[in-house]
Amino acid sequence: MSISTDEGRYDYATRPVRAPRPEGDPGLDLRDETRLSLYTRLQELRQVEKRAYDLFMQNLVKGTSHLSLGMEAISAGFGEALRPDDYVFATYRGHAHTLSKGSSMDSVLAELLGRANGLMGGKGGSMHLSDADRGMMGSYAIIGAHLTLANGTAWSAQLRNSGQVTVCFFGDGTTNIGAFHEALNLAKVWNLPVVFVCENNLYMEYTPIDYITAVANPAADRASAYGLEPMIIDGNDVDVVYDTARKLLERARQGEGPSLVEAITYRSGGHSRADPAKYRPPAEVEAWKEYDPIIVYHQRLLDRGFSESTLTEISNRVADQVDRATAAAKAGAQPPLESIFTELWADGGSAWRS
Amino acid sequence: MSISTDEGRYDYATRPVRAPRPEGDPGLDLRDETRLSLYTRLQELRQVEKRAYDLFMQNLVKGTSHLSLGMEAISAGFGEALRPDDYVFATYRGHAHTLSKGSSMDSVLAELLGRANGLMGGKGGSMHLSDADRGMMGSYAIIGAHLTLANGTAWSAQLRNSGQVTVCFFGDGTTNIGAFHEALNLAKVWNLPVVFVCENNLYMEYTPIDYITAVANPAADRASAYGLEPMIIDGNDVDVVYDTARKLLERARQGEGPSLVEAITYRSGGHSRADPAKYRPPAEVEAWKEYDPIIVYHQRLLDRGFSESTLTEISNRVADQVDRATAAAKAGAQPPLESIFTELWADGGSAWRS
Amino acid sequence: MAELTYRDAVARGIAQEMRRDPNLVFLGEDVAAAGGVFKTTVGLLEEFGPDRVRDTPISEQAILGAAAGAAMTGVPVIAEIMFSDFLAVCFDLVANEIAKLRYMTDGQVSVPIVIRTANGGGSRFGAQHSQSVENWCMMIPGLKVVAPSTATDVIGLLAASIRDPDPVVFFEHKSLMATKEDVPDGDIVDELGKARVVREGSDVTIVALALMVPRAVAAAERLGEQGISAEVIDARTLVPLDTGTILSSVERTGRLVTVEENPRLCGWGAEVASLVAHEVFWSLDAPIVRITTPHIPLPAADILEDETIPSVDRIVETVLGEWA
Amino acid sequence: MAELTYRDAVARGIAQEMRRDPNLVFLGEDVAAAGGVFKTTVGLLEEFGPDRVRDTPISEQAILGAAAGAAMTGVPVIAEIMFSDFLAVCFDLVANEIAKLRYMTDGQVSVPIVIRTANGGGSRFGAQHSQSVENWCMMIPGLKVVAPSTATDVIGLLAASIRDPDPVVFFEHKSLMATKEDVPDGDIVDELGKARVVREGSDVTIVALALMVPRAVAAAERLGEQGISAEVIDARTLVPLDTGTILSSVERTGRLVTVEENPRLCGWGAEVASLVAHEVFWSLDAPIVRITTPHIPLPAADILEDETIPSVDRIVETVLGEWA
Ligand SMILES: Cc1ncc(C[n+]2csc(CCOP(=O)(O)OP(=O)(O)O)c2C)c(N)n1
Ligand SMILES: Cc1ncc(C[n+]2csc(CCOP(=O)(O)OP(=O)(O)O)c2C)c(N)n1
Ligand SMILES: [Mg+2]
């Protein structure tokens, strides 16, 4: 799948549409359970994100939040391929990646609500979901740095010979910041077991990526600068993502070093809470809405002979889960005010004087 | 000209030699005056750097200093091609680039001596030579930032339609820092009139560049990541450098945007004052000593029928100049102590309270 | 006279100066077509066009480098760093280049640049998007530091900053964006280095900045009810610092309280305290008190964030506690 | 007991800890094969090998990122940032990631990392290689800050920093590298958060750090000749700060003088001054005095640099001036 670029105009919304170029069922040889598991993951991520959105609109989630609606196939596909002890780094747009690494729905939703039963007891919030026990090494809200941190967990795995792989998710706009360059170079020089996954949703915040990037494919066209293979995949096809993930994780586990993959996708909503996303051509939004990863996969599974009822049953089961998780999250206590003074230091406190 | 790399070993001095690959007289059609001017520039830069070294050894230059001995052909070739109103940015290794832009030998030497008649009255020192009136926009001692500043003067020229071009010199090691990446991308996106010149002398400080870089050619192999043409030239052949400079400057002046060129060279001495450069294979040092830009050009001019006496006369004239400049520099007064409080602000002072 | 929000005052201030000076340019992330993520730059692209109002990649170092380089050639530039927390990703440009260029070159170049950035907490954004980092810039020789607390000051101090030939870091407070006040019509141009006594008092001098100013004033009102007459000073600019206004106030009141949103250690209030403790020491009738965000990062949850940043209650209680 | 330079103490301290803990790794620019540009890490590659002692590209963000990421998984790391001025190119890692990781995750991860860096002036390197930036780190919640003034302290405090489970920024002073002293044999392990009274006195408390310590001591000797008994405290660690030692000293002497190499505004001395002016205000018999590098960048020329950084003469004259 590729994306055509243009020189860029100012009224972004009237720029040529960059529509998806579906290539249909890749015809991969996957087990039925795997396909159903991928579908289940898509449903979980979609329904939790929708719930997060609703809670936001009910003003129960304060601050901001960045959803992966429309982009779920990437974290779902990788989540299916990851080992429990592998490491994952995500951005402020990290709900889906955190869930994909095995965090419970209620611990995630409770954190969005700022409750004591949230993943970080309310200290982190939507942009900083972390679950270190599950290898979810955090969500980072300042562009770039987490790519360099990902090298660190990969270096640790290399030193310990643990076979763990680190996967670092980031966006297209992130390919233009210095830390991206430093991280990719070092990963290659040290042959680190890390997979860098660029979720190219065609926009940074409100600016089209091609308008402020020197190359058409922000990640893939940079790969050779680090001695890496350029790789562009359809980020809305969960089979393709899963298959790619398997291969790249295996590569890294075998000591064959880092890789960089660019997964083309699209966010169905705005960049964050407040954003109506008026800067996108309506036709573009339409085109991608039809190419929604769940619509695509739902149809694929039907075409492959799975029954509508099986799929409906899955989505209903997930819906129940999400309802229960929401209730559990809402039932959570407010964090104790004294907690603002805890966990700055390893001794549990925050004293600056001895 | 190309350089072979290897996987890198720890005892750097025993690593395979990376020797120059001379290609002989490129047979360019240059006027005699131009060739003699290039030779004169080489002599000027060489003899001033040697004098700087001597003054250093006499402990008259305090602190540190980074010389371009062996690398003079690059600044000489560009200096010949630059317009007086063009902008130049250099690194802490910037004596040669400053002289090439037209600064007087005494103002440079006096600054090294920390005298009032130095370019910056002693405030800047060896690592920060600047001469804004001549378009020498400064020498920068922290890796990376000056590439982004170079975009700024280029942007200014573009806004003013002045036809001025900015040339930014930096080293091979600098290609691995974030600012390099950000600067090159923006230069291309904005189509800025800037020429980025990587002086690849095969080493950062004491570490071989190929040992810590993901690609063989630190600048050229990165060009495509910014939609630029890869370009590697023989940085010890002043004709080649001059010819390249002419073309790239013209390109930029015509509004055809930025370029990135990697000039292969070698420093005959250590990284800075103190460095004996033990980390380099003796055979490598030897090979490059023979390929010294002045030896090469001296022989070429003789082969082209210039007389030994003409060339000797030039080097003698330059020697006189350097002696006179040294005397003038030494004759300079010590800077007034009150000057530490001047020129922080545009009002000439440094008050932090109103 | 018309009511204007702090948010809209930003665009008005920039437009005022871009109309005055045809050479003034403005760049930043999402500032042009989108009008800024805080909607503080709406309409500028439309009025001044793409040459003067530019969207950039996510490259803060490249943004400030382009701005400073252009400024070195005499082109005045406004650069937006979306959140002040991000000054850290371009801190070499801020602290080692822009701040030092003029001094290192012994005055060969000036750097007429204004770095605008959204500062401060209260938005429940968590540790990486809520910091008050005015002290990060105050501590760097060669930077001027401005932080307005009202819509009128946004325009007047922004104009003063843009017309100032030296680098200015201009902090716009996220939690003040929606505040309104009546703003005079026509051009507004203020002066750097002038604090404002926003409330007169005789018992204690409270020095505050940005979001802490309205809180200090509210606290002063309540202290008044308790019979304590508090003078509130809006520092407005940290560099140059209007030491005269602060020192003479403390000479009258004999007491100093600083209200800082930056975390405790090496906050701007420490500088003011050390200045007072040296220059008007003999006028002091009581210990100097600093009210700051504790020396911790900002938590995200609303009730936790509200507990962390100095509140009206905390100011009142702390001052009363000192009196007790 | 053998005489050792401050420079050699660094390698000895690192080696001591790498022998103790086989998991401890060390990375930085030119630190392995070359033994460091200040020759502070000579012999480490040879003893501990390329897996544990690594040369890196010129990529400070990647250096600290790799260090912090490994530390998050429990691997203790020493990272060298060659000159402290370069903390600015990786300040997002320092201030926004490393310092906040534990707090943002509510304690899910620790970051056992020591960032070693060459700090301070006196080498005639000019504005970009001579800064004292200890206050850049002191102001960031989540960082511990250490700055030894002697060879023995280099070893003991480096060991304490490495064994500390939290991020520590360890400032080695360029102008102290060549200083020598007799250092005990065997392992040396000190403690963070303990200041040292290096000279006892009864008239005034002088608090100094790193290169300013020997200067403060020399000044105290001369003040003694003038009949002024000065107590000199080496703060040693700024975070955690040993406020007890400082406050009790001022309670006895009634006077505080800080000697800071960092530039004036928001220096660490301002924090100490504000603390003293609040907590032991009633013990003060005189104004608090701060002696700092003026609020300017550092000039390169030797006579200019010497005029800028606090000298023994300036300390003596300033204190005498206050007495007059
Ligand atoms: C250093 C830095 N600069 C700017 C921002 C503000 N910002 C937050 S998200 C974003 C866009 C990122 O775009 P992309 O990398 O494509 O990720 P996406 O949001 O599209 O998933 C920007 C500019 C930031 N968080 N950090
Ligand atoms: C950000 C930063 N990191 C490290 C240094 C220390 N340093 C000074 S010169 C140098 C080597 C630069 O190598 P290169 O770019 O190849 O330039 P060369 O000295 O070879 O001309 C290093 C690492 C620095 N000045 N700035
Ligand atoms: Mg994007």
Ligand SMILES: [Mg+2]
């Ligand atoms: Mg080099």
